[in-house]
Amino acid sequence: MTDQTPALRLEGIVKTFPGVRALDGVSFSVMPGEVHALMGENGAGKSTLMKVLGGIHQPDSGQIVVGESPVVMRSPLEAKAKGIVFIHQELSLAEELSVAENIYLGELPRKRFGLVDWPRLEAQTNEILGKLKVGFNAKTKVGDLSIANQQMVEIARALTVDAKAVIFDEPTASLTDAEKVVLFDVIADLRAHGVGIIYISHRMEEIFKITDRISVLRDGQYRGTLDTAATDEEEITSLMIGRKLDLTRSARTHELGGVAIEVRGLSCGGLFRDIDFEVRRGEVLGFYGLVGAGRTEIAETLFGLRDPSAGQILLDGEEVRIHSPAEAIARGISLVPEDRKGQGLVLGMNCRDNMTLPQVSDLKAGPFVAEGAEVAIFDQYRDRLDIRTPGWKQMVGNLSGGNQQKIVIGKWLSMHPNVLIVDEPTRGIDVGSKSEIHNLIRDLAAQGYAVIVISSEMPEVLHVSDRIVAMYSGQIMRTFTAEEVTEDNLIQAISGLSGEGAAA
């Protein structure tokens, strides 16, 4: 394999966004016929790297070499023309159109007068679908397909060009076991044709099953490549997490208070089921699991954004029913949501107005908003959280991610909640702000808040939590105390690998 020319080679790729160095000199290569895993925690730079490879972002420096020639790709179309095909995690299909039209989107075969050559389109499509052994045909409407089959359509798209490299981004996230088998067959077929494959996944089981080598990213930096056959989970995990991991956080010095919130047998349709946990005042409960494991949905249910299909929520021992965020807020629950820009902030509003939004009706001077009181609240939390902004009049959209997140946290702290839920508190935030926010969460617990932290980042959840709930596929697999938890048993619990310790 070593004397071959790589199918795809990355050399010192750098990409910065305002305030964040997303990729910092990433170099590795993928051989023809190789399945190359790309691993790293959320925020490590995988998705930015994929967007660079897919032609959506252009690197600030470094180069991409396909075969023997360096390439510049200014659009997804150019990337495809150069032989790099990207199977998106978020599907990019036109749902009202047929399978065949989606596969040949932008390249429909033509007859004279701009007519579509339907017979040729159908024949070509069926030939490709035949290879994939799928249960639908060229004429099926994409919107009528299951998510798994829609993904097959995306894969079929990759087969229409002479692909040198195919990138799969978490392809099995929504597939059943039977569908996974088909996907792995397709990947085997591609590699047999000499295509280089980049396979992004968090699932160790799959990584060991189908990949040849593993490259690891951490904080935007390349951390090394391992031979799959010669490594183990432990080595991969330590590369992903690094030595910086500070598991020995200072022991809790404050006493825990009473139970602030207790959840019994909470279920919501197919999203999650039989959830039991409690959080005491002064305690941080971490929720860890893969994206889609149902963690965010639990938070949304507690906040009145979803109606549970079964189970109870008890606040200070009293059963409550919460039908809307307004009711949740009135009962002292606050949620710092996962999607900062979509759910947390009104980007076109200034900092002060965003921060006081949940309590604007209570800050009144006569019929008007008491702007002085608002400014006072803003100043208080700007100082407390060290929010860097020229002033409260600044539009929130102009702040960095870290400062935006602090505005959202300040917004909810200023409500003096009994229970504070924080969903992915440091997503898309630079390293410095991350540790500030981690310390803040610890401080809040020390001040007697009951805090729930949901995170996909293991160091984060290990660092801030007193106890950790491991979730897999809508269920709690195990609840760890800080003393019990290790990286290994946590990873095993959330990847559904081990039955050991699963919730009875």
Next chain:
Amino acid sequence: MSGVNKAQIGGFLARQGILVAFVVFMVGFTLANQRFLDPDNIMGVMRSSAILGVMALGVTFVVISGNLDLSVGSMMSFSTIVVLDLHDKLGPALAIPAMFAMTLCLGAFIGFLVGYLKLNSLIVTLGMLSAIHGLTLTYSGGQNMDIADKEGTWFSVFGQGEALGIPVPILIFVGLAALLGVTLGKTPFGRKVYAVGGNGTAATFSGIRRARVVFICYLMSSFCVATAGLIQASRSLGSQNTVGQGLELEVLAAIILGGASLLGGSGTIFKTVIGVLILGFIQNGLLLVGLQFYVQYVVTWVIIILAVWLDIAAKRGKLWSPIA
């Protein structure tokens, strides 16, 4: 010229474009006709803009909350016809509150559909445009509506009266603009309107009852429409069924000219008033220099597109769209 300078000039034009255009027009018209800046003339412009203006105030709330209201034109016809009809049946003192109640019911219905049932506001108000038009025609039997005794009623005060030398329609317009301007700019409700239009999901996540905010915006819109209908009826004391036809789009034009985004979350009452006055002054100025009223349409067309275009261009930093 370097790219930076171009961008800076573009940014300035975009921010101040409306004002610049306004000043150019005013200067041009004043040079062309001395009477243009005459106080009587300015008063005349404001009086003829009052009906459109009052309606635009209410629709501003709807637009900032991220919705549209295409039904205000036919709703205004409805109010006018109803109040004229009830004037003779109940007397003006009862007719006016009865008309307001009926118009507010229509607004509440729309607010319920768009706010609580979350139906698309464009289609709902398009449907209501048609439905209210039909309602008006059914109510009037397709006939024009006239007050029997046009001389002996105090009802004409809203459209024709004066106080302190200022026509009542102007007083109503200015008073309502001040009241609603303060409501939008200074009260918790106004803040919520901006939040709902700026990012409805984030507003919900902040505990704002989005449906209720939208509902109240439509109520306010219908209140303004009823007021406009009152002025219209009082001014003419008789009316056709189609008196408000097409006003819904002129109202939107004024709001867009003022610089509000149809996507919601931006705009102010003050800007809307500026937009209304620009439309009024253009029409008046063109008439004074001897051009017909319809030249105003063409000028408005050009100004609307230039205004929105420059606004977008400044935001994206490029004059031309990047669409392939």
Next chain:
Amino acid sequence: MQAGSLSTFLKRGAIWGFIVLELIFFSVAGEFMSLSDKAFMDVDNMLLLFKQSAPIGIIAMGMTIVMINGNIDLSVGAIYAICAIILLDSMTWPIFAGLGDWAIPVAWLLALGAGVGLGALNGLIVWKTGVDAFIVTLGAMLGYRGLVFMYNGEQPTSHLNWTLVDFAEAQVLGLHTATWFLLAVTAAIWFLMNKTVHGRNAYAIGDNREAAVNAGIRVGPHMMINFMIIGFLAALSAVVFYSESGSVNPNDGELYELWVITAVVLGGTKLTGGSGSIISTLGGVLAIQLLRKGLAHIGADTETVNLVIGLILIAVLFLDRQLNIKGKEELKV
């Protein structure tokens, strides 16, 4: 069969089911309430229905493709009026005096060309400035209407050419000229949207614009072509209607945009783009015209028709939402 197919089928067929209901209702109700002895489903009556549907129907075909493409056109009523004026007035121009009846095709070409040009202007502005089509065509609605008035002030423009009137009033195989135009346009637009690369790309752009751009589809030209087509069809609608009537008021065509959009939405085309069927739009147009005639047939005030159409539009929207609701698991935002 996938779970989604049944509701899709129901939605596709809904407009025709509605038409059947209308026919049954008005036929039965007509027996008891009708002022005339004639049955509602009288052949002549139905033929007239098609003819009367033509002016709105022809434009609605254009609106369907513009909306599938993810845009909207509010200026069609004004384009309709401009083209009508050009059609009638150009036949009286001295330079065409020597042409005799050959002035007719020339006038047609001028009117249709004007429609294409005005549509192209809209499309070009949407494409090059990036301003939303709603605002661009809202402005154009005013601007083009201004041009109508500038042409002949507030006076009507009239010219009756008897050859033209004979042509417009002709019946071939029992169908009126206007009906033939409506059917031909429906067939042509159906062909365009289902058989050509342009049509399929227009669907893709409206459905998932980002995916279309990423696949290298040039969004701008496709949008512009669709605006040219709707301009052409607004002109064609004017040609068909005014060949017979011979006189145009400067206010003609006002509110057409709203009636047309109503018909298209009744036919199931989504405002957000990507979805819509030409045949269903024809159903929407016929359903509205049927309602108009039916209410008249049973002796209801013709005024109530607007009321009924408006409420039906809202009811359709409501039903559509109920069919698509996901149940309790849904996030409440």
